[in-house]
Amino acid sequence: MSEALISVRSLCKWYGAWCALDHVSLEVRAGSCTVLCGPSGSGKSTLLRCLNGLEEWEAGDVIIGGCPVARRARDLRRLRREVGMVFQSFNLFPHLDALANVTIAPRVVGRQRRADAERAGMALLARVGLADQARKLPADLSGGQQQRVAIARALAMAPRALLFDEPTSALDPESIKEVLDIMVELAESGTTMVVVTHEMGFARHVAHNVIFMDRGRIVEAADPASFFKAPASERARAFLGEIGATPVA
Template identity: 50%
Template structure:
């Protein structure tokens, strides 16, 4: 545990009487890619939002490299700069061009040199295949392009860890791939990532570790191969079954 970058220690999150996260603990090591899966409403997204202190937690502790992430603390904006986050719904700033979206925080928050950030932004945009869109406005981009820009925007802050909250859930199927490819590329570069997704094959391909969440608790924590081939719990088996389909044709033939 000593080399853990992000540590989640027994956190509890309630909305009113409703307990969303019920004593979650795990840690993320540097360069590790963890994928969180689970049925809708199990608290996956809430967990990511708690890590970034967008949601208050009622109990437990979240630390990044030893520093406690706390809502309303003076150091929170500084800690948030070290955590990149990409949301499910497109969160680009609509009044700014793609390039200005990316430059805003590095220039205004980190006070970095505009030219230097611009160079970095352009080379990252090129890498995700959007160099020619730098001067476009978000409304002129497709969903997949917006998400790729959002990823570049997060990267330009030089975060130590990236959080992805169902970034492909709102996309048309043919655009999912282009976004996932960017994320695979980041994993290859050794980025530390915490991903919430419903794309099971992608989860299996990218993850070092899978965390299966249900009813606000960690039900299973395993390597991808273990989890997908030999889930230990009944709950995980049920969940994985929802992604399988029995052939209807075979049934028809039997009936005949």
């Protein structure tokens, strides 16, 4: 496939004495889907949040599309338009209806005209299957619907990559499927995605790369077939055993 869209070089981050990221290096090719997994506290969410500058780090580089992620606010804003983010707790804007949630960034940040933004916004809501809910406020939507609106909102800025931070962890099983279906569709249509998740089914069937982290380090990076079939490290084996994703023979 094509060259790396995101590359992380020797990234280090400390919370006081706790080393959250320990010389993490990583490449994400354009159009690929990468799943980050690992036990809680392993640094996977921290790593993800570094990719769009939501977290600061002490050493190392994050390079997106050839440009290093700078700490200057203006550069950071430009970067963030290129990288969309979907949060565990949705973080929809509660005072805006679904369509306005999707259109606000194109209108305010992208300076699009209202009519254009709304036409594009309705198309995105249709893509996540929520065209009929456009005028509802987040509080009137189910969790799964809210997360789908959040995905549409992230897509509205036409980002070059999408980051998912445990997008299904706050959802009931039925809603999880709604959201995963959208994510599968996105991955299959060639969206560059980095996903922190415990949904091993998604990792196994959809991801191109699986990265297993523990204690701030990347322990294992492999394609899903070999990772699930025969994890190389003892820790990955233990982790898969714990969450019930036993290696298939």
